[in-house]
Amino acid sequence: MFQTMSVGIRHDDLRRRNRAMVISAVRRAGQPSRTEIAATTGLSHSTISAISADLIQEGILTESKASEPTALKRGRPQIGLALNPEAAAVLTVVLSLNFLSVAVIDYAGQVVAEEQLRLDTLVMPRDELIGECVAIVRRRLRDPDLDIGSVARIAMGIQGITDTHARAMLWSPITPLTDIPFADILETEFGIPATMENDCNMMAVALQWRDPERYRDDFIAILLSHGIGMGLVLKGTLFTGTHSSGGEFGHMIHRPGGALCRCGRRGCVEAYAGNYAIWRSAMKMSEDAEPVDIGDADMRALAAKAREKDGPEREAYRRAGEALGFSLGSLFALIDPAPVAMVGVSAAAFDLIEPALREAIAQTAGGQHSTSISFDTEPNELPLIREGCAMRALTFVDQEIFAPGVQARTGKHVA
Amino acid sequence: MFQTMSVGIRHDDLRRRNRAMVISAVRRAGQPSRTEIAATTGLSHSTISAISADLIQEGILTESKASEPTALKRGRPQIGLALNPEAAAVLTVVLSLNFLSVAVIDYAGQVVAEEQLRLDTLVMPRDELIGECVAIVRRRLRDPDLDIGSVARIAMGIQGITDTHARAMLWSPITPLTDIPFADILETEFGIPATMENDCNMMAVALQWRDPERYRDDFIAILLSHGIGMGLVLKGTLFTGTHSSGGEFGHMIHRPGGALCRCGRRGCVEAYAGNYAIWRSAMKMSEDAEPVDIGDADMRALAAKAREKDGPEREAYRRAGEALGFSLGSLFALIDPAPVAMVGVSAAAFDLIEPALREAIAQTAGGQHSTSISFDTEPNELPLIREGCAMRALTFVDQEIFAPGVQARTGKHVA
DNA sequence: AGGCTTTTTTTCGAGCCTCGAAAAAACACT
DNA sequence: AGTGTTTTTTCGAGGCTCGAAAAAAAGCCT
Numbered sequence: 001m002f003q004t005m006s007v008g009i010r011h012d013d014l015r016r017r018n019r020a021m022v023i024s025a026v027r028r029a030g031q032p033s034r035t036e037i038a039a040t041t042g043l044s045h046s047t048i049s050a051i052s053a054d055l056i057q058e059g060i061l062t063e064s065k066a067s068e069p070t071a072l073k074r075g076r077p078q079i080g081l082a083l084n085p086e087a088a089a090v091l092t093v094v095l096s097l098n099f100l101s102v103a104v105i106d107y108a109g110q111v112v113a114e115e116q117l118r119l120d121t122l123v124m125p126r127d128e129l130i131g132e133c134v135a136i137v138r139r140r141l142r143d144p145d146l147d148i149g150s151v152a153r154i155a156m157g158i159q160g161i162t163d164t165h166a167r168a169m170l171w172s173p174i175t176p177l178t179d180i181p182f183a184d185i186l187e188t189e190f191g192i193p194a195t196m197e198n199d200c201n202m203m204a205v206a207l208q209w210r211d212p213e214r215y216r217d218d219f220i221a222i223l224l225s226h227g228i229g230m231g232l233v234l235k236g237t238l239f240t241g242t243h244s245s246g247g248e249f250g251h252m253i254h255r256p257g258g259a260l261c262r263c264g265r266r267g268c269v270e271a272y273a274g275n276y277a278i279w280r281s282a283m284k285m286s287e288d289a290e291p292v293d294i295g296d297a298d299m300r301a302l303a304a305k306a307r308e309k310d311g312p313e314r315e316a317y318r319r320a321g322e323a324l325g326f327s328l329g330s331l332f333a334l335i336d337p338a339p340v341a342m343v344g345v346s347a348a349a350f351d352l353i354e355p356a357l358r359e360a361i362a363q364t365a366g367g368q369h370s371t372s373i374s375f376d377t378e379p380n381e382l383p384l385i386r387e388g389c390a391m392r393a394l395t396f397v398d399q400e401i402f403a404p405g406v407q408a409r410t411g412k413h414v415a
Numbered sequence: 416m417f418q419t420m421s422v423g424i425r426h427d428d429l430r431r432r433n434r435a436m437v438i439s440a441v442r443r444a445g446q447p448s449r450t451e452i453a454a455t456t457g458l459s460h461s462t463i464s465a466i467s468a469d470l471i472q473e474g475i476l477t478e479s480k481a482s483e484p485t486a487l488k489r490g491r492p493q494i495g496l497a498l499n500p501e502a503a504a505v506l507t508v509v510l511s512l513n514f515l516s517v518a519v520i521d522y523a524g525q526v527v528a529e530e531q532l533r534l535d536t537l538v539m540p541r542d543e544l545i546g547e548c549v550a551i552v553r554r555r556l557r558d559p560d561l562d563i564g565s566v567a568r569i570a571m572g573i574q575g576i577t578d579t580h581a582r583a584m585l586w587s588p589i590t591p592l593t594d595i596p597f598a599d600i601l602e603t604e605f606g607i608p609a610t611m612e613n614d615c616n617m618m619a620v621a622l623q624w625r626d627p628e629r630y631r632d633d634f635i636a637i638l639l640s641h642g643i644g645m646g647l648v649l650k651g652t653l654f655t656g657t658h659s660s661g662g663e664f665g666h667m668i669h670r671p672g673g674a675l676c677r678c679g680r681r682g683c684v685e686a687y688a689g690n691y692a693i694w695r696s697a698m699k700m701s702e703d704a705e706p707v708d709i710g711d712a713d714m715r716a717l718a719a720k721a722r723e724k725d726g727p728e729r730e731a732y733r734r735a736g737e738a739l740g741f742s743l744g745s746l747f748a749l750i751d752p753a754p755v756a757m758v759g760v761s762a763a764a765f766d767l768i769e770p771a772l773r774e775a776i777a778q779t780a781g782g783q784h785s786t787s788i789s790f791d792t793e794p795n796e797l798p799l800i801r802e803g804c805a806m807r808a809l810t811f812v813d814q815e816i817f818a819p820g821v822q823a824r825t826g827k828h829v830a
Numbered sequence: 831a832g833g834c835t836t837t838t839t840t841t842c843g844a845g846c847c848t849c850g851a852a853a854a855a856a857c858a859c860t
Numbered sequence: 861a862g863t864g865t866t867t868t869t870t871c872g873a874g875g876c877t878c879g880a881a882a883a884a885a886a887g888c889c890t
Contacts, residue, residue, distance in 0.1 A: 008436045008456040011848045014424055014876060021423045035838060041423035044878050049840055075837025076885040232749075241751035251780030252745040255671065256737070265778060322671070330667035330745060334647075336656035363680060365666030426877045429847060450867060459849050464869055490866025491856040 015051075018043060020403035022051050023060065026081050027109075027398060028212075031064050033078030052081060060087045060107075060402050083108040087402070089146065090393035091192075093137060093156040094385050096199070097121060097174045097226070097293070101382070102136050104146060105390045107397070113143055121174045122293075129175060133182065134189050141190065152401055154186050154194035155393035157202045157385045159229065161248070164240060166195040173227050173262065173293075195392070199223065201238055202388025203343055203381060204231030209391050210384075214376070218338040220331075222249065222324075223381060224346035224353075226293055227262065228270040234335060250274070252330060254323045259287035272323030273353075275299055275346060281316035282306070296345045303349035317352035324353065325360025325367075332366025337373045348379040430466075433458060435818035437466050438475065438498075442524075442813060443627075446479050446495030467496055475502045475522075475817050498523040502817070504561065505808035506607075508552060508571040509800050511614070512536060512589045512641070512708070516797070517551050519561060520805045522812070528558055536589045537708075544590060548597065549604050556605065567812045569601050569609035570804035572617045574644065576663070579655060581610040588642050588677065588708075610807070614638065616653055617803025618796060619646030622756055624806050625799075629791070633753040635746075637664065637739075638796060639761035639768075641708055642677065643685040649750060665689070667745060669738045674702035687738030688768075690714055690761060696731035697721070711760045718764035732767035739768065740775025740782075747781020752788045763794040 018041070025037045032040070038048045055061040064082040085108040092103045098121050103114040119132055133156075141148050160172025168181040186194040204221040207214075217236045223229035228250030232239040241247065250270035251263055258267030259277065271277050276291040282302055294302075306313035328340070342350050354375065361367035378384065433456070440452045447455070453463045470476040479497040500521040507518045513536050518529040534547055548571075556563050575587025583596040601609035619636040622629075632651045638644035643665030647654040656662065665685035666678055673682030674692065686692050691706040697717055709717075721728035743755070757765050769790065776782035793799065 008433050008458040008462075009424075009429055009848095010458065011429070011875065014426070014429060014847090017424050018877090033838075043423040043425065045839070046841085046879075047423075047877055050877085053840085072887090073837075074835070074887045076839070078838065241749070247749040248780050249749065251748045253741045253748075253779055256669070256741045256775070256778070263780060265780060267778075268780065326668045326671045327745075330742075331749070333666045334656070334662040334664065334746070334749070360671070363672070363682075364668055365663050365678060365680060365683065424877095426846065429876090433848090448867075460868070461850075461870085462848055465848085468869085488866075489858050489864075491868070493867065 016404050018047065019051055019055065019405060020399050022048065022055065023083075023398045023402055024395075026061060026083055027394070031080030031082050033080055035078060037081070054405070055402075056081075058402075058405065059084055085110065086147075086150070088152040088397050089150045090390060090397065091137065091140065091151055091154045092386050092389040092393065093133060093154065093186075094199075094382060094389065095121070095133065095156065095158045095174070096382065096385075097159070099382075100132060100136060101386065102140050103386060103390070104140055104143070104151075105394070107394065109390065109394060113140060113146065115140060122176070124175065126177050126180070129177065130180065130182075130185060134185065137186065137190065151190075151192055152397045153393040154190070154192050155197055155202075155389035155396075156182050156186065156194065157197045157199050157389045158182070159199045159223075159225075159227070162196050162198045166197055168196055193396075195396075197389060197392060198229075198231070198240075199381070199385050200229035200231035201240065202231070202386075202392065203341075203384045204233050204238060204388070205391055206384040206386075206388035207341055208233060209387065214339055215341070218335070219341065220338055221341045221343055223344045224273065224342055224350075225344035225381065226275050228273055228324075232335075249327065249331065252327045254327055260289070260291070262291040269323050269327045273320035273346075278302065278316045278320050278346070281319055282313040284312055299345050300348065303346075303352060306349070306352050314352065317349060318356040320346075321353040321356030321358075322360045325357035326364060328357070328373075329361045329364025329366040332361070332373070333364065334366075337366060337369055339374050339376070341376045341378060343378045343381045343384060345379060347377040350375065350377045431819050433462065434466055434470065434820060435814050437463065437470065438813045438817055439810075441476060441496050441498055442809070446497050448493030448495055450493060452496070469820070470817075471496075473817075473820065474499055500525060501562075501565070503567040503812050504565045505805060505812065506552065506555065506566055506569045507801050507804035507808065508548060508569065508601075509614075509797060509804065510536070510548065510571065510573045510589070511797065511800075512574070514797075515547060515551060516801065517555050518801060518805070519555055519558070519566075520809070522809065524805065524809060528555060528561065530555060537591070539590065541592050541595070544592065545595065545597075545600060549600065552601065552605065566605075566607055567816055568808040569605070569607050570612055570617075570808035570811075571597050571601065571609065572612045572614050572800045572804045573597070574614045574638075574640075574642070577611050577613045581612055584611055608811075610811075612804060612807060613644075613646070613655075614796070614800050615644035615646035616655065617646070617801075617807065618756070618758055618799045619648050619653060619803070620806055621799040621801075621803035623648060624802065629754055630756070633750070634756065635753055636756045636758055636799075638759045639688065639757055639765075640759035640796065641690050643688055643739075647750075664742065664746065667742045669742055675704070675706070677706040684738050684742045688735035688761075693717065693731045693735050693761070696734055697728040699727055714760050715763065718761075718767060721764070721767050729767065732764060733771040735761075736768040736771030736773075737775045740772035741779060743772070743788075744776045744779025744781040747776070747788070748779065749781075752781060752784055754789050754791070756791045756793060758793045758796045758799060760794060762792040765790065765792045 021041050022037055025040050034048045034052055038045045061081050062084045064080040085106040087107040090105050094101050100119055101116040104112050106112050115136055117136060158169050158172055159174055161170045163170055167183040171178050183194045183196040200221055200223050207221055219233050221231040230247050230249035232247050251268045253267045254269045254272055255267040259271035260266055261268035261271035275294045279294045280289050302313055306317050436456045437452055440455050449463045449467055453460045476496050477499045479495040500523040502522040505520050509516045515534055516531040519527050521527050530551055573584050573587055574589055576585045578585055582598040586593050598609045598611040615636055615638050622636055634648050636646040645662050645664035647662050666683045668682050669684045669687055670682040674686035675681055676683035676686035690709045694709045695704050717728055721732050
């Protein structure tokens with residue numbers, strides 16, 4: 001709205017943008033008719049007709065005759081437009097603690113192949129870790145059922161800090177290694193454009209597609225796991241930092257000079273609400289005790305014990321809730337309250353966390369309308385991360401490859 | 416980049432946007448030639464020529480023949496384009512503690528008239544406060560030198576919380592009154608579109624214009640005064656909350672359950688770094704002591720005493736620095752480090768604040784690159800607020816009134 | 831069954847807009 | 861005065877979107 005700086009709009013941009021709009025409308029709505037697209041985009045019927053004719057002719061969209069057999073309406077029946085699954089494919093790679101998973105997704109968003117692998121990420125040397133990632137992708141690309149030429153994008157997701165341009169993993173809790181330029185590695189290896197995405201950002205992207213009613217313009221996805229991560233969507237757009245990948249909510253300061261965090265600093269939220277912090281507190285260990293990774297099963301057992309009777313376990317969850325509540329309050333002071341999705345293994349223990357969290361947030365400026373702050377939980381983060389990567393890659397193809405079209409006026413295929 | 420939702424681009428939007436681009440280029444650059452505009456916007460010379468011809472003919476721009484007499488270059492000399500000062504005017508109203516000031520600004524950004532008034536905002540009843548604001552504006556509008564019809568916009572700035580739509584003051588430290596819809600009041604009174612802007616946001620806007628080198632894409636303006644306020648620019652755009660006007664940095668939680676804040680809560684940054692908090696601490700009063708407004712002269716005296724010798728005064732500033740440092744660290748964890756401008760009376764005491772601030776920020780995740788975090792100080796906030804209001808009103812006129820042009824094809828004036 | 835109504839989609843000409851190339855303008859230098 | 865250089869304007873071509881009208885594809889009714 002304010003300083004639009006940037007570059008003027010040239011004439012060809014117009015078509016590109018409106019093509020992007022049509023593609024995006026189809027991806028969002030499923031099988032909208034031309035009339036529906038005209039309504040949502042505000043463009044005229046003629047324009048939509050012309051653009052969709054082009055897109056169909058280019059093999060990006062298809063007419064889905066097999067619409068609902070209802071047809072209880074008079075008049076010419078609407079013809080649904082759908083994404084042509086064969087127009088392209090994308091590949092997602094999700095690397096998490098001791099686990100690597102790859103999926104091939106068609107242009108319509110359906111998984112067409114996948115492969116998963118257990119490995120020991122914490123101790124693998126650099127070459128081996130990279131090698132495994134490259135190898136699993138290569139196996140999928142060699143699949144005879146797959147037209148390798150149609151794979152237009154690889155989106156890799158990882159827990160940790162990535163750079164702004166989605167090129168490299170800078171730091172991750174799943175490995176002692178740092179600064180691995182996965183995007184460049186995959187790109188040079190396979191000649192397919194690739195990105196390296198932050199896990200929590202991808203969770204947020206996935207939520208936006210899964211439940212656009214609840215997660216539309218402003219919301220927060222928080223990962224409660226070994227570490228505490230956040231994906232933040234503001235005004236409908238994923239918010240990423242100016243240098244790193246996203247908001248490091250887990251390293252906001254809860255208590256200056258407080259408990260020891262895995263990052264080596266003191267008093268971070270994560271040092272109170274991360275799995276290791278809850279464990280440390282429940283075991284009555286010192287706040288200075290070195291953080292250690294706790295298995296999901298152990299965490300579930302801990303939660304069960306906390307539910308059973310009052311004691312140090314319950315108190316540990318209470319303190320986690322307090323840390324999350326005050327920090328969320330500080331965050332809400334900055335961006336105003338928004339719906340929150342709690343994801344990850346400790347989200348399954350949210351019943352133990354919520355009371356203290358709400359009590360804390362009510363003591364903050366951001367908690368003014370604390371009734372309007374609502375939480376949703378999703379214990380399993382991996383499917384979300386994969387979905388997010390898939391949607392991110394697909395929308396890239398939509399916007400950057402198909403919207404510009406044949407372009408460069410190398411001549412249209414047909415008159 | 417992600418979900419472009421929204422509406423398609425129609426053909427007439429194209430001209431509107433490119434006109435906006437040209438106007439904005441002229442406002443930013445001063446007296447650019449057509450060639451320079453073509454270069455910065457990326458549009459062709461023909462287009463710039465056509466658009467600027469229209470804008471000149473409509474009286475929005477003028478050719479400034481009286482360019483520099485240098486002309487040491489060969490070739491046809493460039494003709495500078497300038498904003499026509501008479502194209503429109505805007506009015507700024509800044510309401511601060513016991514002080515009301517109004518200015519009339521021409522389209523080129525020059526102050527053409529102003530008026531200031533002392534009043535007792537803390538005790539004035541609602542009708543009187545509103546009445547004074549309306550009256551001072553009326554006096555300026557009655558100025559015979561002013562063509563009232565040319566006043567296109569009123570921008571009012573106030574310390575405190577305003578709503579997202581820039582319509583109303585919700586809460587302010589300068590008056591016990593709440594929820595005054597100043598924008599609507601001025602609009603209905605004078606029939607001129609008006610906005611109610613947050614002071615810190617306007618400071619940020621002003622900084623962006625004053626020093627675009629330093630304050631371009633990402634920066635923070637922090638008001639160190641009675642309260643602690645913040646204006647935040649991210650990716651070149653003013654960041655405002657989803658419900659209220661902006662980030663309430665002053666009410667991030669520094670110490671859960673800590674010192675009493677003016678907002679009634681505990682542990683806010685402001686309860687350690689606001690004028691009253693520094694005073695309270697320097698006077699060795701309890702952290703529960705009721706906040707009171709301290710005059711600027713008293714604060715300057717306090718700072719002088721703190722500089723003179725070590726003691727509770729110096730310690731008070733140290734604690735303020737600590738609170739600001741940890742909170743800035745938390746903020747930087749979310750948005751990554753960015754240049755900071757410290758504004759207001761306590762910015763003049765920043766030498767007392769900075770050491771502890773830097774020490775604290777170095778202990779946070781956001782302070783990783785603490786060397787790249789730089790501070791600038793500006794003790795006087797009022798001129799900044801006024802400048803910001805002026806620029807905000809003027810860019811509104813640029814974008815929303817002049818860019819669309821005569822529009823609605825009511826026929827162009829001349830063939 | 832055939833004509834009528836309704837709704838969707840396509841076709842077609844008009845009107846803008848931007849662009850590139852060429853022309854015109856305005857100056858410095860010789 | 862003529863030449864060279866740089867800026868600005870002019871002009872025709874090509875694209876794009878739009879509105880109106882036509883065409884298409886059903887259901888409804890007699």
